[in-house]
Amino acid sequence: MASPNDGQQPGFPAESAAHAPFVDVRRDASGRLAVSFGGDWRIGSALPDLTPVHAALSDKTPQILVLAAPRLSAWDSRFLTQLMGLADLAESRGITVDTAQLPRGVCSLLQLAHAVPERMDTGREPDDPSWLAAVGRWSQWLVQDFRDLLAFVGEATLSMGSVVVGKARFRRVDLLRLMQDCGAMALPIVSLISLLVGLILAFVGAVQLQMFGAQVYIADLVGLGMTREMGALMTAVIVSGRSGAAFAAQLGTMNVNQEIDAFKAMGISTFDFLVVPRLLALISMMPILCLYAMLMGIIGGAIVAVAFFDISVSEYITETLRVVQMRHFLIGLFKGLVFGVLVGTAGCLRGMQCGRSASAVGDAATSAVVTSIVFIVVADSVLTLVFNRLRL
Secondary structure, eight states: OOOTTTTOOTTSOOOOTTOOOEEEEEEOTTSEEEEEEEEEESTTSOOOOOHHHHHHHHTTOOSEEEEEEEEEEEEOHHHHHHHHHHHHHHHHTTOEEEEEESOHHHHHHHHHHHHSOOOSOSSOOOOOOOHHHHHHHHHHHHHHHHHHHHHHHHHHHHHHHHHHTTOOOOOHHHHHHHHHHHTGGGHHHHHHHHHHHHHHHHHHHHHHHGGGTOGGGHHHHHHHHIIIIIHHHHHHHHHIIIIIHHHHHHHHHHHHTTHHHHHHHTTOOHIIIIIHHHHHHHHHHHHHHHHHHHHHHHHHHHHHHHHHSOOOHHHHHHHHHHHOOHHHHHHHHHHHHHHHHHHHHHHHHHHHTOOSSHHHHHHHHHHHHHHHHHHHHHHHHHHHHHHHHTTO
16 A cells, blocks of 8 residues: 555645545546546445546547546555556547656556556457457468468478488487487386277277177287277377477477577577477387387287187287288388377477467467377378278
8 A cells, every 4th residue: 555645736635544535527628637536545445436537538538637636545456457447548539648646656556557568368368259250360370370380390391401411400418308208208108008098999899709709809909900000199199298298388488488589699590409309309209109009009908808808828919910910010100200290390389389478388288289189180090091092
């Protein structure tokens, strides 16, 4: 709370500190509207009716709005909020606002409030637009996002080309650390999910195969499903939630802290130093994780077949080796490689697009996961169709 009499004007009697808040509105012939505040304007006191002030600002719009507080006894943030509302209303109607007669503390806080512009990415929801406006905004965002994606892919391709010719500028220790984070640190969750996926595939297939006494073909279902599809797909989804979101959060935080701007000011390529190590880490680790996920899924199917359907371990292994060929492993590894590129691209793209607030970092991480999963599903559908047409 500020001092009550810091803006006392001569000619008005002093008021007690317990005086109820009030507003006095006066208009002169020169087009000046004088609004005087008095009383106790603190939170908890009754708020006076400001309708006359709004009506005066609307009816025969004045040229100058003079805000004064000659009989103000006490004030806090409530008084500032009301003043800012009236000032914004007046400025929106082209009225000049004069605050020279307000207390010095009030003037200082008002200047401070208007000196820092409001952030546009703080998570505040705008008013609901019409469906046509929403479709238009979404279309504009889609076109702009596609352009940003093309620009990012182009820059990333040039940076990866500089890696091939040995001219990329990044720290090898960063690459090794990222490979550890993307590879070894992801083994526990990949092991659990892949094992459970193998169990689920075996149970779902066994329900139908048991009707024909063909439980031994559980090995075929699990082996082909894990090597061609589920191993790479589940690994990619896991990595998108771990590494893709982490990449977006890391780069987004660097953008908030203006570290990326510092790289640009020093002439260091952000793609070479930040994007390339992350892409290389995922490209190198994803095939290994996919191969490991295939193995864990096959083990999960073996557990179900041996424990519940009276199939020996040797029978399960023999049937798996008979049906699963090297080309099936290569298809799964190729899909894993493609998924790694897509996850790394989505995570780094959203991180580089991040705004300058904490909420923007969270939005970037969320968008990275969603974008990665969309890329993965679309790419998996296209690759599966191509391989089937090629009879692979």
